[in-house]
Amino acid sequence: MDRPQSYRFHQGERVLPFADAEYEARLTKLRATMVAEGVDACVFTSMHNIAYYSGFLYCSFGRPYALVVTADANVTFSAGIDAAQPWRRGYGDNVTYTDWQRNNYWRAIQSVTGSGKTIGYEGDHISLAQKALLDEFLSPKSSKDIAPATMIQRMHKSKAEIDLIRAGANVADVGGYAIKDAIKAGVREIDVAMAGRDAMELEIAKRFPDAEYRDTWVWFQSGINTDGAHNPVTSRKLERGDILSLNTFPMISGYYTALERTLFVEEVDPASLKIWEANVAAHEYGMSLLQPGASCAEVTEKINTFFAERDLLQYRTFGYGHSFGVLSHYYGREAGLELREDIDTVLEPGMVISMEPMLTIADGQPGAGGYREHDILVITEDGNDNITGYPYGPDFNVVG
Numbered sequence: 001m002d003r004p005q006s007y008r009f010h011q012g013e014r015v016l017p018f019a020d021a022e023y024e025a026r027l028t029k030l031r032a033t034m035v036a037e038g039v040d041a042c043v044f045t046s047m048h049n050i051a052y053y054s055g056f057l058y059c060s061f062g063r064p065y066a067l068v069v070t071a072d073a074n075v076t077f078s079a080g081i082d083a084a085q086p087w088r089r090g091y092g093d094n095v096t097y098t099d100w101q102r103n104n105y106w107r108a109i110q111s112v113t114g115s116g117k118t119i120g121y122e123g124d125h126i127s128l129a130q131k132a133l134l135d136e137f138l139s140p141k142s143s144k145d146i147a148p149a150t151m152i153q154r155m156h157k158s159k160a161e162i163d164l165i166r167a168g169a170n171v172a173d174v175g176g177y178a179i180k181d182a183i184k185a186g187v188r189e190i191d192v193a194m195a196g197r198d199a200m201e202l203e204i205a206k207r208f209p210d211a212e213y214r215d216t217w218v219w220f221q222s223g224i225n226t227d228g229a230h231n232p233v234t235s236r237k238l239e240r241g242d243i244l245s246l247n248t249f250p251m252i253s254g255y256y257t258a259l260e261r262t263l264f265v266e267e268v269d270p271a272s273l274k275i276w277e278a279n280v281a282a283h284e285y286g287m288s289l290l291q292p293g294a295s296c297a298e299v300t301e302k303i304n305t306f307f308a309e310r311d312l313l314q315y316r317t318f319g320y321g322h323s324f325g326v327l328s329h330y331y332g333r334e335a336g337l338e339l340r341e342d343i344d345t346v347l348e349p350g351m352v353i354s355m356e357p358m359l360t361i362a363d364g365q366p367g368a369g370g371y372r373e374h375d376i377l378v379i380t381e382d383g384n385d386n387i388t389g390y391p392y393g394p395d396f397n398v399v400g
Helices: 020-037 047-054 104-113 128-138 147-155 159-182 189-207 223-227 270-289 296-308
Strands: 041-044 066-069 074-079 093-097 118-121 142-145 217-222 243-249 259-265 352-355 358-361 369-372 375-379 384-386
Touching: 020 047, 020 066, 020 147, 041 047, 041 104, 047 066, 047 074, 047 147, 066 104, 074 104, 093 104, 104 128, 118 128, 159 189, 159 217, 159 243, 159 259, 159 352, 159 375, 189 217, 189 243, 217 223, 223 243, 223 369, 243 369, 259 270, 259 369, 270 296, 270 352, 270 358, 270 369, 270 375
Parallel strands: 041 118, 074 093, 118 142
Antiparallel strands: 041 066, 066 074, 217 243, 243 259, 352 375, 358 369, 375 384
């Protein structure tokens, strides 16, 4: 049998998160950057950039995937195990590489890029081993890290992206209300988390009947488990007076949104209430600072001062917010748009960013636990638009 190194297998109807014009607009901006940088072909290997420029969100499972963009082509490369799904869910051409022979992946890519060209790659994603294979099979004249430029492009959202992110924020609120309804003393964290996740997945399916459904999740923590923002769910049973951390994360076609809230079971003690109210005040102050023309570092320093004046800055555990778009807890990050001291990016209309101050008080101390509020804001021409709807603070979130 003559077994090919690669082939095209296209069947079914194409279904994409956005209209063709959206992808063409993204590719046009990318190609302008390629011309400015002197890049002949980009070889994208990350989930976030492949999804951003093609719509296809791959499942690696140990196999490499790619999107190649040249002046006149955009082609995804996928493994045979996926059959035609990458073509149905991607914009542009798709080539399937086979595993009959090692490195058919790179042979397929070379058939589009050619040899001796200037290749753009993602320095923050491609491994040393794969970069060596890129050099071996593509024999580039030179290579250039294109990841920083693509991150800047992704930070500026189109109207279509903002509409999808807004829908995601609405779904996150649905999960929040489902979680609130499930909270009571004696219930396990995992049971509450599943209630929120199920509600969000049903809501996504209602709003986006043609989408793929995967990766939506909840982190719901109680008591000492609230000390970290990314602590996983456990089977701990809720107790009266527990501090709770509600975190809903709907995923829609690779786009991540979030809702995060502090709650208490049935009652909140005076020491905890004082810390909670201070964090809420910082949250409200921080949201007022998210204006076009403000830099991430400036916003961060002002909130630092707010906490320092209340002798709380030492309890801060991370930055105050980050960008939204094609990202997830296991892929992608627009690190140039984070509210930290070392980020000097200036906020511009069309950017989407969270405000999420968090204070962690050590176990055994008055007010022990992790306090965090989180809203998503779209930067506008003259301010911001808060697209999160679930209420924050003690008046609504002492529950059970």
